[in-house]
Amino acid sequence: MAITLDRVARDFGAIRALDEISLTIADGTFVTVLGASGCGKSTLLNLIAGLDMPTSGRLSIDGVAITKPGPDRVVVFQQPGLYPWLSLRENVAFGQRLRGTIDWPRIDEVIGIVGLGGFEAHRPYELSGGMQQRAALARALVMNPKVLLMDEPFAALDAQTRHRMQDFLLELWGRIGTTVVFITHDIDEALMLGDRLIVMQARPGRIAIDRPIPLARPRHWDMVLDPGFVALKRAVMGILAA
Numbered sequence: 171m172a173i174t175l176d177r178v179a180r181d182f183g184a185i186r187a188l189d190e191i192s193l194t195i196a197d198g199t200f201v202t203v204l205g206a207s208g209c210g211k212s213t214l215l216n217l218i219a220g221l222d223m224p225t226s227g228r229l230s231i232d233g234v235a236i237t238k239p240g241p242d243r244v245v246v247f248q249q250p251g252l253y254p255w256l257s258l259r260e261n262v263a264f265g266q267r268l269r270g271t272i273d274w275p276r277i278d279e280v281i282g283i284v285g286l287g288g289f290e291a292h293r294p295y296e297l298s299g300g301m302q303q304r305a306a307l308a309r310a311l312v313m314n315p316k317v318l319l320m321d322e323p324f325a326a327l328d329a330q331t332r333h334r335m336q337d338f339l340l341e342l343w344g345r346i347g348t349t350v351v352f353i354t355h356d357i358d359e360a361l362m363l364g365d366r367l368i369v370m371q372a373r374p375g376r377i378a379i380d381r382p383i384p385l386a387r388p389r390h391w392d393m394v395l396d397p398g399f400v401a402l403k404r405a406v407m408g409i410l411a412a
C-alpha cells in the first residue's frame with residue numbers, strides 16, 4: 171500500500187515535533203528512517219499507524235485518510251510489549267483473536283520462522299530479550315500486514331541476534347513484499363535494509379535527506395564489510411556531518 175503525507179505537522183505544546191512533512195512511499199518499498207534522538211521519528215511512525223493525529227496536514231494510505239489504527243498497518247515497537255500472563259503462542263495469536271478468527275497453523279508456522287519453535291508454552295519472562303523481540307515480530311507478521319511499521323525493533327538485541335533478525339526480515343520482505351517503514355539509529359542497519367533512506371533532523375523535525383539506496387539485492391548483514399557499502403556509508407556520514 172502507498173502512504174502519502176501532505177504537509178504533516180505535529181506540535182506537542184511549544185515543541186514542533188514534525189514540521190510540515192510531505193512524503194510519498196510507494197507500495198512495497200522498504201524505507202529506512204535515520205535520525206538523532208528526539209527528531210520526530212516515533213511521532214512520524216505513530217501518525218502513519220493512526221495512533222496519533224497531526225496538528226495540521228493530511229496522511230493517507232492508498233488515497234484513504236488515516237484516522238485510526240487499522241489491520242492493514244502493524245507496528246513493532248522497540249520494546250516487545252508482550253502480555254506477561256499469556257504464553258508465547260497466545261501472545262502471537264493475540265491480534266488474530268481480536269480480529270475474530272485464529273489461524274493456528276499459520277501462528278505455529280511463523281513461530282517456527284522466527285526460531286521459537288518449542289517455546290510456545292513459555293511465558294515472556296521465561297524468554298530472553300531477543301526471543302521476546304522475535305515473538306513481537308511474529309505477532310505482527312501473523313496479521314499479514316500490508317504495511318509494517320518498525321520503531322527500532324532490533325536496537326535492544328545483541329549483535330549476533332540483530333544480524334539474524336535483519337537477514338530474516340529481508341528474506342521475509344522479499345517473499346511477501348509488504349511496505350516497510352523502519353526506524354533506526356544505526357547507519358549500517360539503515361543502508362543495509364532499505365530501498366530508500368530518509369534522514370530526519372530535529373527541532374523542528376524535518377527531512378534532511380531523502381534518497382534511494384543504490385545497493386543490489388539480495389542483501390545480507392555482512393555486506394557492511396563490502397567496499398561498495400563502506401563507500402556509500404562514508405558518503406552518507408559526510409552528508410550527516412555537513
Ligand SMILES: Nc1ncnc2c1ncn2[C@@H]1O[C@H](COP(=O)(O)OP(=O)(O)OP(=O)(O)O)[C@@H](O)[C@H]1O
Pocket residue numbers: 182185187205206207208209210211212213214
Ligand atoms: N506525547 C508527547 N508529549 C509531548 N512531547 C512529545 C510526545 N511525543 C513526542 N514528544 C516530543 O516530540 C519530539 C520528537 O519525539 P519522538 O519520540 O518522535 O523522537 P524520536 O526521533 O523517536 O526519538 P528517539 O530516537 O529517542 O526515539 C521530542 O522533542 C519529544 O519530546
Ligand SMILES: [Mg+2]
Pocket residue numbers: 211212213321
Ligand atoms: Mg523514538
